[in-house]
Amino acid sequence: MNKLILEDYNLEMTLLGGQAFNWDFEDECFYGFTQSRIIKLMPVETCRGKSLLQWQTYPENDDIDFLKSYLRLDVNYKNILNKIQKDRYVKTAVKKYPNLRLVKQDFEETLLSFIISTNNNIKSIRKYIRLLSQKFGKSINVNGDKYYLFPRTEVIAEAKLEDLLSCSLGFRAKYLKGTAKYLLENKLTKKIHKLSEENTRIELKKIKGVGDKITDCVMVFSLGFDNITPLDVWGKRVLTDFYKVNKKMKYKDMRRWIENYFEGYAGWAGQFLFEYIRHQ
DNA sequence: TCTCAGGGGCGAT
DNA sequence: ATCGCCCCTGAG
Structure with missing residues (x-):
């Protein structure tokens, strides 16, 4: 199996949360399925925020390009965390759900x-x-x-x-x-x-x-628009309960509100807030 | 056994 | 712009 070191990356919350439905955790491994491949990720060792990962793709092996792109290993995660922590709600969510990420799916x-x-x-x-x-x-x-x-x-x-x-x-x-x-x-x-x-x-x-x-x-x-967050029942609750946005506000206006508030990173902030309010 | 809501959207009004 | 309905399932 191939090896990869992941930094500040919570695979469990990221892959098994609400953004992707195609991952399972069994026998200490994450298994994902897409239209063209099965992905196996096996965390083997964790130390100070870094974890060693053994991985493989099937039926075509060693598809590192896919993995890097899917997990978005190129983003500056610390910078994103700095940008989104504008209030106590996001700060709490970031603490409660550390190293939650966005992935880029097909x-x-x-x-x-x-x-x-x-x-x-x-x-x-x-x-x-x-x-x-x-x-x-x-x-x-x-x-x-x-x-x-x-x-x-x-x-x-x-x-x-x-x-x-x-x-x-x-x-x-x-x-x-x-x-x-x-x-x-x-x-x-x-x-x-x-x-x-x-x-x-x-x-x-x-x-x-x-x-x-x-x-x-x-x-x-899937398309990399980091400033968009879905306003489902939970997303709307985030806006109305946390930020006291009017319940009657239209979808379009709610979207404008949160995109404006998080200035480019509403997608990342939304993931944290979604997990936070969903588990309250 | 029953009700209810769930990461909504369509079509009729 | 609003509202009933859609098909099914797990939780309570």
Whole structure:
């Protein structure tokens, strides 16, 4: 296995929190599945904020470029922490959930995953995505054990609606299939990475089943817009309970408020505040 | 057994 | 701009 030293990086909170639904912790290892690879991360030693990690990717091995990009090892984390700690709420959250990070996920997987998140809780979302992967994803052999990849977009696009429904997706099934088709027909993945913030939002909201909240999730969790944070029920609670923002305020205005307040880092701040208020 | 809410969004009004 | 509804599940 390959080795990597991680500094100030809480894998558990980062990978098993609400930003990604495709990681599991078993036998002291983190296993992740994407559309093209299984990732195994094994923390072996921790000392003063640094931890030694053994890792491997499957079926193609040694994909360090993927890992670096996914974990965002290039960010200046200390600088981000300095920027976001503007009040006692963030300061408390940073203390309670040290070394929480944002990762950068694949665009299509993120979009498809958050379609499933609609009016659902994290536990259910994780469950449905696994059902979907077992039914539609390719299986990969990792040291004799079987792991399933996240379904390819083409497979979801061509899946029978009844087969999607058998994964307990309910009314989300038609949005999932429709989104997969839309991605392919419009070659959206190629285009989306070149757009401005405003145009990215416009393009994403054209998709049936994608509104303000899912748009924001995709933009911060996969497209690198660090100043966006999803205002779901918890995000709204952060604003109304902590910052005394008017409950009646529109989504757009709430978003403007928090983006303005955190000056470029609302995405990072939002992750901390989300964990904080969700566990209160 | 029942109610309720869950990292929402659509379509009708 | 508001509101009922969507499909399902786990918690209480």
